[in-house]
Structures are given as structure tokens and as C-alpha cells.
Amino acid sequence: xxxxxxxxYALRTKAVKSSAIRELLKITQRPxxxxxxxxxxxxxxxxxxxxxxxxxxxxxxxxxxxxQYGATEGxxxxxxxxxxxxxxxxxxxxxxxxxxxxxxxxxxxxxxxLLINPGDRILIEAPTYLGALQAFTxxxxxxxxxxxxxxxxxxxxxxxxxxxxxxxxxILPNFQNPGGTxxxxxxxxxxxxxxxxxxxxxxxxxxxxxxxxxxxHLPPLVVLDRKNLRRDNGYSIGNVIYLxxxxxxxxxxxxxxxxxxxxxxxxxxxxxKQGADLHTSTFIQMLAYEVxxxxxxxxxxKLIRRVYGERRDVMLAALQExxxxxxxxxxxxxxxxxxxxxxxxMNSQKLFEAGLKENVxxxxxxxxxxxxxxxxxxxxxxxxxxxxxxxxxxxRRLSIAVKRQMQELHLIDALLQSHN
Amino acid sequence: xxxxxxxxYALRTKAVKSSAIRELLKITQRPxxxxxxxxxxxxxxxxxxxxxxxxxxxxxxxxxxxxQYGATEGxxxxxxxxxxxxxxxxxxxxxxxxxxxxxxxxxxxxxxxLLINPGDRILIEAPTYLGALQAFTxxxxxxxxxxxxxxxxxxxxxxxxxxxxxxxxxILPNFQNPGGTxxxxxxxxxxxxxxxxxxxxxxxxxxxxxxxxxxxHLPPLVVLDRKNLRRDNGYSIGNVIYLxxxxxxxxxxxxxxxxxxxxxxxxxxxxxKQGADLHTSTFIQMLAYEVxxxxxxxxxxKLIRRVYGERRDVMLAALQExxxxxxxxxxxxxxxxxxxxxxxxMNSQKLFEAGLKENVxxxxxxxxxxxxxxxxxxxxxxxxxxxxxxxxxxxRRLSIAVKRQMQELHLIDALLQSHN
Numbered sequence: 004x005x006x007x008x009x010x011x012y013a014l015r016t017k018a019v020k021s022s023a024i025r026e027l028l029k030i031t032q033r034p035x036x037x038x039x040x041x042x043x044x045x046x047x048x049x050x051x052x053x054x055x056x057x058x059x060x061x062x063x064x065x066x067x068x069x070x071q072y073g074a075t076e077g078x079x080x081x082x083x084x085x086x087x088x089x090x091x092x093x094x095x096x097x098x099x100x101x102x103x104x105x106x107x108x109x110x111x112x113x114x115x116x117l118l119i120n121p122g123d124r125i126l127i128e129a130p131t132y133l134g135a136l137q138a139f140t141x142x143x144x145x146x147x148x149x150x151x152x153x154x155x156x157x158x159x160x161x162x163x164x165x166x167x168x169x170x171x172x173x174i175l176p177n178f179q180n181p182g183g184t185x186x187x188x189x190x191x192x193x194x195x196x197x198x199x200x201x202x203x204x205x206x207x208x209x210x211x212x213x214x215x216x217x218x219x220h221l222p223p224l225v226v227l228d229r230k231n232l233r234r235d236n237g238y239s240i241g242n243v244i245y246l247x248x249x250x251x252x253x254x255x256x257x258x259x260x261x262x263x264x265x266x267x268x269x270x271x272x273x274x275x276k277q278g279a280d281l282h283t284s285t286f287i288q289m290l291a292y293e294v295x296x297x298x299x300x301x302x303x304x305k306l307i308r309r310v311y312g313e314r315r316d317v318m319l320a321a322l323q324e325x326x327x328x329x330x331x332x333x334x335x336x337x338x339x340x341x342x343x344x345x346x347x348x349m350n351s352q353k354l355f356e357a358g359l360k361e362n363v364x365x366x367x368x369x370x371x372x373x374x375x376x377x378x379x380x381x382x383x384x385x386x387x388x389x390x391x392x393x394x395x396x397x398x399r400r401l402s403i404a405v406k407r408q409m410q411e412l413h414l415i416d417a418l419l420q421s422h423n
Numbered sequence: 424x425x426x427x428x429x430x431x432y433a434l435r436t437k438a439v440k441s442s443a444i445r446e447l448l449k450i451t452q453r454p455x456x457x458x459x460x461x462x463x464x465x466x467x468x469x470x471x472x473x474x475x476x477x478x479x480x481x482x483x484x485x486x487x488x489x490x491q492y493g494a495t496e497g498x499x500x501x502x503x504x505x506x507x508x509x510x511x512x513x514x515x516x517x518x519x520x521x522x523x524x525x526x527x528x529x530x531x532x533x534x535x536x537l538l539i540n541p542g543d544r545i546l547i548e549a550p551t552y553l554g555a556l557q558a559f560t561x562x563x564x565x566x567x568x569x570x571x572x573x574x575x576x577x578x579x580x581x582x583x584x585x586x587x588x589x590x591x592x593x594i595l596p597n598f599q600n601p602g603g604t605x606x607x608x609x610x611x612x613x614x615x616x617x618x619x620x621x622x623x624x625x626x627x628x629x630x631x632x633x634x635x636x637x638x639x640h641l642p643p644l645v646v647l648d649r650k651n652l653r654r655d656n657g658y659s660i661g662n663v664i665y666l667x668x669x670x671x672x673x674x675x676x677x678x679x680x681x682x683x684x685x686x687x688x689x690x691x692x693x694x695x696k697q698g699a700d701l702h703t704s705t706f707i708q709m710l711a712y713e714v715x716x717x718x719x720x721x722x723x724x725k726l727i728r729r730v731y732g733e734r735r736d737v738m739l740a741a742l743q744e745x746x747x748x749x750x751x752x753x754x755x756x757x758x759x760x761x762x763x764x765x766x767x768x769m770n771s772q773k774l775f776e777a778g779l780k781e782n783v784x785x786x787x788x789x790x791x792x793x794x795x796x797x798x799x800x801x802x803x804x805x806x807x808x809x810x811x812x813x814x815x816x817x818x819r820r821l822s823i824a825v826k827r828q829m830q831e832l833h834l835i836d837a838l839l840q841s842h843n
Contacts, residue, residue: 008624008688011590013540013562019694029494046487054486058478066474067466070674074449105525105678105700112699116561120433137698141536142433170431204428254490256705258525268428274439278557279532279699280525284707285676 015121015141031364037397038364039384042180042339045314048307049254050294057293061286069286075273077103077261078288084295085261089245093226099266100238102273105283107210107248107260109276111138114206114244114262116275118170119144126169128156130342130371130378132180132208135173144170146373153333155179155186158193165201172198172205176224177212178338181371181383185336188221195227198242205243210251210260213304215337216312225263239265249291251339252304257287311339311387314394318386321398327406332384339387342368344380345405348412351382357404363397435541435561451784457817458784459804462600462759465734468727469674470714477713481706489706495693497523497681498708504715505681509665513646519686520658522693525703527630527668527680529696531558534626534664534682536695538590539564546589548576550762550791550798552600552628555593564590566793573753575599575606578613585621592618592625596644597632598758601791601803605756608641615647618662625663630671630680633724635757636732645683659685669711671759672724677707731759731807734814738806741815745822747829752804759807762788764800765825768832771802777824783817 031038061069076082082098089096104110111134119125121143127135129148136146147164150157156174174194176186186194198205207224225243248260262272276282294300315335322332322343329346345351351367358364368381386394451458481489496502502518509516524530531554539545541563547555549568556566567584570577575596594614596606606614618625627644645663668680682692696702714720735755742752742763749766765771771787778784788801806814 008685011538011624012691013536013538013543015540016537016691016695019698041492043492046491049486049490051482051486051490054490055479055482058482059475062471062475062478066469066471068676070469070471070474070676071466072461072463072675105704108698109700116433117436118431118433120435123433134698134701141695141698204431254706255492256488256490258700258702258704265428271432271436275436275561278439278528278554278561280529280678281554282678284525284678284704286674287704287707 015143019137019141030359033362036359036362036364037389037393037400039386039389039394039397039401040364040366041388042385043388044251044255044307044339045310045387045390048303048310050299050303053294053299054254054290057290060293061289065289069289071285073282073285073288075277075282076269077101077283078285078292081288081292082261084292085263088300089263092220092223094223094238094245094263096238096263100263100269102262102264102269102276103283103288104260104262104276105280106250106255106258107208107246108134108138109258109279109283110246110260110262111135111208113272113275113279115139115142115144116279117268117271120170123170124167126161126164126172126203127373128174128179128182130181130368130381131173132175133370135208136373139173140373148373148377151179151182151184153184155184155190156194158190158197161194161197165197165203169203172203173208174205174224175208175210176221177209178214178335178340180211180338181340181342181366181368181381183333183335183338183341185218185221191221191224191227195224195242198228203242206246207243208246210246210248211338212247213252214308214311214339216308216315218336238263239267241265244268249295252300252307253291253294257291259283259287259291308337314386314389314391315341317391317394318384318398321395325399325402327402327409329409330405339385341384341386343382343384345382346409346412347380349405349408350379352379354382354404354408357408358401361400361404363400363404365401435563439557439561450779453782456779456782456784457809457813457820459806459809459814459817459821460784460786461808462805463808464671464675464727464759465730465807465810468723468730470719470723473714473719474674474710477710480713481709485709489709491705493702493705493708495697495702496689497521497703498705498712501708501712502681504712505683508720509683512640512643514643514658514665514683516658516683520683520689522682522684522689522696523703523708524680524682524696525700526670526675526678527628527666528554528558529678529699529703530666530680530682531555531628533692533695533699535559535562535564536699537688537691540590543590544587546581546584546592546623547793548594548599548602550601550788550801551593552595553790555628556791556793559593560793568793568797571599571602571604573604575604575610576614578610578617581614581617585617585623589623592623593628594625594644595628596641597629598634598755598760600631600758601760601762601786601788601801603753603755603758603761605638605641611641611644611647615644615662618648623662627663627665629665630668631758632667633672634728634731634759636728636735638756658683659687661685664688669715672720672727673711673714677711679703679707679711728757734806734809734811735761737811737814738804738818741818745819747822747826749829750825759805761804761806763802763804765802766829766832767800768836769825769828770799772799774802774824774828777828778821781820781824783820783824785821 788798
């Protein structure tokens with residue numbers, strides 16, 4: 004009878020595969036493994052004591068509200084706080100521009116539900132966030148990939164992809180996952196101009212924007228969008244929907260993100276969220292508000308920048324020290340990840356197996372492409388979760404696996420040449 | 424440019440309307456209004472102090488786990504607890520049969536995503552839970568409605584609807600929302616036999632099963648399903664997927680529900696949940712576990728039964744006292760709602776407006792039918808949220824609106840007759 008269910012699955016379901024990363028995470032949780040695989044924040048920086056105080060305050064003063072059903076749009080003071088925080092970067096957001104979501108992942112799911120008909124093409128960066136691929140694919144999305152370099156998506160290559168009529172562009176401008184690269188200011192201007200010229204909107208996903216370890220904050224696309232700049236009465240129209248989250252600044256276990264969009268789009272997303280989960284936990288929203296308020300979040304982010312910035316530096320130094328010169332990697336100015344490119348012929352899936360034997364883990368690059376093959380020459384390393392000493396040791400272990408695989412490849416090459 | 428978004432909405436989105444109830448709730452939140460509209464638990468019964476203690480315990484002992492990303496399937500001790508609780512009603516559930524969801528509403532959304540292709544017919548009770556209609560409609564569901572009487576869905580009328588090949592049946596056996604009726608034991612047996620004979624699975628939604636104020640607990644469909652009864656090694660196959668929630672026994676503000684299904688179905692739902700929100704808040708899951716453990720939930724449910732049972736009795740007595748004999752209503756053995764049938768010719772939407780003038784609110788019956796017109800002769804009353812004195816006063820106010828509308832109708836009738 005098991006098969007009676009199988010035979011009833013909807014078409015969209017049959018296309019969905021389990022996230023490789025989440026399955027990997029299970030394997031790599033053995034204590035002897037140093038894992039660069041997940042995108043996990045460092046648990047040491049969670050502001051636990053402030054959370055405890057906030058829980059007490061919410062339950063002593065507002066328990067009947069916190070434990071009851073709430074509005075789908077979200078907890079009003081939290082929406083106001085997010086609108087205020089967003090406004091300081093130049094966008095005139097109001098609470099009615101804000102929808103609270105159950106993590107950024109739900110934002111991606113709702114946007115897929117809102118915009119994607121089966122067969123619609125979505126313009127993505129190559130590589131891109133695999134959770135977005137997962138969220139969009141279930142609604143029947145197909146993809147137009149545009150390559151990235153050290154300055155983000157190649158805007159000089161956008162003309163033809165935009166002419167092919169994608170439904171929207173999905174862009175991670177800051178410290179991209181998995182690339183670790185940041186879209187340059189010049190390209191940001193180009194991108195919003197192209198969006199306007201072709202009438203192709205942008206979904207701007209910005210989970211890491213606050214976590215910058217060097218350089219200056221760059222304006223988000225939603226701010227540069229001329230459609231918005233022209234308006235004085237708040238963010239009522241525009242080509243860009245902006246997403247962010249508390250997962251990297253407070254704690255991912257909350258599952259709390261948000262969407263900034265014109266009110267008319269928010270209204271539609273609210274209807275879809277009603278059907279999806281009624282609303283995000285009232286208690287969690289009030290808790291996050293109590294923790295973040297009175298500028299705590301700004302202060303706390305400074306601590307995170309210090310801790311993660313050091314870990315990034317340790318990883319970059321260890322790569323320099325241990326890795327052979329044929330391997331290259333990106334230099335992220337912030338965020339949680341860097342992206343390694345292997346020499347021609349090497350395969351990151353095989354390297355993953357070799358790495359596990361050395362008790363070190365990462366995510367092979369194929370997860371970040373709709374067509375996985377493209378990514379097999381790359382791998383993603385996370386530097387936020389492990390402690391500095393562990394990072395150095397992990398990179399040392401990984402370098403052993405890399406060198407061994409390179410040697411094997413040279414042996415094969417030599418063998419092939421000797422046969423010629 | 425607003426319209427540029429509008430023109431990009433997916434087909435599925437255009438079909439979705441905002442939940443009438445959630446919009447109504449906003450109108451009816453004026454303090455002078457006595458509202459029987461929502462499905463809100465009584466905030467006085469929230470175990471606030473126990474929540475406060477549990478928060479402290481989780482954050483003192485397990486903060487790093489509680490604030491971090493977690494497994495999509497859910498927090499293992501919570502899954503075990505739910506499997507154990509479910510098992511005492513006769514189903515051999517194991518943790519791998521349990522998926523934690525962000526409220527029962529997410530369970531409905533994931534099931535829609537898993538099973539419904541556009542145009543698929545879903546067999547529903549008439550009337551039925553409007554949140555299910557909302558969740559299924561977005562995936563392109565169409566509906567085959569089967570009427571209910573005081574003993575639940577009319578199993579004697581199921582033959583033809585089942586022959587029309589629905590994808591599944593959606594059934595609320597206990598204290599149905601909105602009907603307040605309970606499916607009799609005989610019909611439960613018939614229903615699982617029919618499901619087996621026609622090969623049409625059942626989604627059994629049971630948010631209120633614990634809240635029984637009279638009579639004996641009846642076995643869930645998932646327990647009666649012969650497919651399961653035959654098996655000794657746990658719930659691995661079967662025609663029934665079972666849903667429940669902590670919203671009515673602990674607190675709806677948690678947004679915490681669960682799905683019980685064969686492991687093979689759970690695995691598919693896990694993939695869809697990954698794309699939808701990665702996982703439900705780790706902190707909320709650990710909190711619910713700490714609150715519910717050591718049999719607290721069983722004790723707490725006794726308190727809820729006492730409070731809501733009294734409120735039901737007060738509402739039934741007030742209806743008897745104030746309402747004209749032409750109006751009838753159901754006698755719920757549990758749950759949160761009862762269902763009122765108006766005399767021929769009366770319209771519950773018009774009555775809603777008249778009720779608001781008397782400062783009393785309810786949900787007109789059309790919300791609970793895919794074709795709203797059918798429900799205009801009915802209304803749903805909630806008896807869990809208002810206090811007993813308020814309930815009596817609210818029913819008194821409502822009776823004024825009812826009588827006035829009946830008089831107007833009689834006047835029109837009289838007028839029409841005098842013209843003949």
C-alpha cells in the first residue's frame with residue numbers, strides 16, 4: 004500500500020530531491036569530523052542570557068498575546084522595527100512593506116508560490132543558494148544561469164538571458180552563498196537599470212549583509228531601484244523585493260525572516276502565508292523583538308563581525324599555508340562562506356569521500372547548480388561554525404586529501420602519456 | 424509598476440482569496456464587540472508559569488541546541504513523545520512516523536503540495552474547515568462535497584463521490600470545524616472500509632480530539648484502518664494520514680503541529696518541508712516538549728475540558744433561552760464550535776451586519792463551502808474564547824438581530840402575499 008501513496012504524488016513532488024547539504028550534515032555530525040559543510044552560526048555568540056531575560060519579560064507582561072493566534076502579517080512592533088532598520092539604508096520602508104516569515108526559506112517558498120508557473124524561467128547566479136533552487140523547483144521553475152566572477156554576477160553577460168524573458172532574477176549581492184563574492188557598486192547600478200529596461204523584477208536575498216569584515220557597506224538593489232528613488236511617499240512600487248533574516252544576527256533556531264515589498268505584493272503574500280502556516284509563532288516574534296530592541300542587535304552584530312572576521316582570516320591563512328598553488332579560492336569581505344576552485348580534472352564529490360577519511364567535511368559544488376555537473380570542480384567552505392584552531396586543523400586535513408587526489412590524477416596523466 | 428507585479432502572479436495565486444475569518448477577526452476586535460467569530464482558545468488557560476519555567480530550563484541547559492538550526496523532521500524527543508501519546512490510542516506509531524510542522528495549517532499545505540495536481544478532486548465534508556480549502560485550492564484542487572448530519576459525514580452517500588475518483592478524502596471526525604458534530608463509530612468503520620475498497624486514502628484532521636466534554640473517546644480512523652491493524656511492526660503502510668496540533672491543548676501562538684504517516688510518506692513530506700521553511704523553530708519545539716513532559720499535558724487538558732465544557736453548556740442554555748424555535752443548532756460533544764441553521768430565507772451575511780450593530784460577531788456559513796452560497800443559511804459560533812457571562816450576553820444580543828431579521832422577512836412575506 005506504500006506504493007498507493009507513491010502513485011498519488013503530485014508531479015511537482017516527483018521533481019524534488021532532498022537537500023544534499025541537510026543530508027550531509029547528518030553524516031558529518033560525528034564528533035571527530037571537523038565540518039565546514041553547514042551554514043551554521045557559531046553557537047558561542049548566541050546571546051543566551053538576553054534571550055532568557057526576554058522570555059521572562061514576554062511571559063510576565065504579555066503571555067496572553069504571545070501564546071495566542073496573531074496576525075498573518077506579523078507582530079506590529081517587530082514590523083515597525085524592521086521597517087526602521089531598513090530605512091536607515093535609504094529605503095523608505097513602512098510597516099505595511101514588511102511581512103514576517105518563518106525564516107528566509109519561507110520567503111523563497113512564498114515568492115515561488117506567488118510568481119512561478121510550471122515552465123517559467125528564473126534568472127539565477129551560477130553558483131547560487133541551493134535552498135532557493137529547492138523552493139523554486141517545486142513550482143516547476145526552469146533556470147537561466149549567469150556566471151559570477153569576483154565582483155558578483157557578470158552584468159555584461161545579462162543581455163541575452165534577459166531577452167529570453169525570465170520571470171524574475173534571483174540575486175544575492177552580499178557575500179554570496181556559496182561564492183562568498185560581493186556584487187560591486189557599479190554592477191548594482193547596472194542591474195537595477197537592466198531590470199527596469201527589460202521589466203524583469205529582482206528578488207534580492209540579503210541574509211548576510213550585516214556581517215561585513217572589511218570594506219564599506221554597499222547600497223542594496225532595492226535602494227538603487229530608480230522606481231523607488233523617484234517616490235517620496237514610501238516604498239509603494241518598485242522592481243525589487245528584498246529578503247532578510249535574523250538567522251545570522253540573532254539565531255537560526257528562531258526561524259524568523261522577512262520580506263520587504265510594495266504593499267500590494269505584501270497583501271498577496273499574506274494570503275499565501277495564511278494558507279501555508281496562518282502566521283509565524285507569536286511568541287518567537289515577540290521574543291526576537293525584545294532581544295533586538297534598544298539597539299542590542301547593532302551591538303551584538305559587532306561581536307559577530309569580530310568573531311567571524313577572525314575565523315575567515317584563519318581560514319584564508321591556512322589555505323595559503325597548506326593548499327597547493329593549483330587550487331584557488333575567493334576572498335569574502337563578509338558572510339559565512341568561501342568558494343574553492345579545484346584544478347582541472349579534480350572532482351569535489353570524490354574529494355568529499357577522501358576528506359571524510361581524514362575527518363573533514365565540506366559541501367561539493369554540484370549542489371549549487373541546477374545542473375550539478377557544472378559545479379564538480381568547486382567546493383564550499385563555511386568558516387563561521389568551527390573554532391579557529393579547528394579551522395586550521397581542518398584545512399590541514401583537507402589539504403592532505405587534495406594533494407593525494409592531485410597525485411593520483413598526475414599518476415593517471417603520466418600513465419596515459421606513457422601509453423601515447 | 425504595481426501592475427507589473429500583478430501581471431506576473433502565477434495562476435495558482437489568482438485563485439486564492441483571503442480567509443474571510445482572518446479579515447473578520449480584525450473588524451471584530453473592537454473591545455465592545457463580543458466575538459464568537461475566531462477559533463481562539465481562552466487565554467486564561469494558557470499555562471504561563473509552566474512556559475516561563477520551561478524557557479529558563481531550555482536556555483540554561485540547552486541554549487546552543489535550541490537556538491541553532493535543527494533537523495527538518497523535528498526535535499527527536501518531541502517526536503518520541505508524540506509517537507508515545509499516539510500509541511496509547513492503539514496505533515503503533517514510532518518517531519519515524521512523525522513529522523513536526525509549523526502548526527496543522529502547514530501540515531495541510533504540505534499535503535496539498537505532495538498530493539494535488541491542478542484539477543484533482545478532493546472529497547470533503549460539507550461544511551468543512553476553511554483553512555483546508557485555502558491550503559488545497561492554491562494547488563488547483565477541485566472539490567466533491569458530501570453532506571453531514573448529526574453523526575458526521577453521510578457514509579450512505581459516499582458511493583458515487585468515491586467512484587468519481589477523488590485524490591483523497593479530507594475528514595474531521597471529532598467535533599468538526601465548523602459543524603461541531605462527531606463521526607459515529609459505525610460510520611468510522613464504514614469509512615475506512617470504503618477507503619480500502621476504492622483505494623482512496625484519508626487525511627484525518629484531529630485538532631480537537633482531546634477536548635471531549637461528554638461521551639467516550641472514539642477510535643481514530645488511522646487506528647481502525649485495516650491496513651494498519653494487520654501489521655505488528657508499527658505503522659508502515661495504511662490508507663490514513665493523521666494530523667494534530669498543540670494549538671488547542673497548549674497554545675496556538677507556538678505554531679506547532681504534526682503529521683503521522685507511513686515513513687515513506689514522511690520522507691517525501693520532509694523534502695517539501697525543507698523547501699518550505701527548513702524546519703520548525705528548534706526553540707519552540709524544545710519549549711513545547713519541556714512544557715508537555717511528565718504528563719503535564721494530560722493534566723492540563725483536564726482543566727481545558729472543564730473550562731470549555733462549562734462555556735459550551737452556557738452557550739447551549741443561552742441559545743435555548745433566547746433564540747426563536749425556528750432556529751436550530753448542533754450539540755457538540757467537544758471542541759470549540761457549534762453550527763447554527765437559520766430558517767429558510769434568512770441570510771447569515773446580512774445577519775452578520777445586523778449582529779455587528781448589536782456588538783456581537785460570528786462567522787457566516789458561506790466561508791465553509793467551496794461554493795459559498797450553500798452556507799448562507801448557517802453560521803458558526805465559537806464558545807471557547809469568551810467568558811461565560813459574555814457568552815450569555817452575546818447570544819442575547821445575537822437573538823435580537825435574529826428576531827429582527829425574521830420579522831423583516833415575515834413582513835416581506837406578508838407584503839408579497841397581500842399583493843397576490
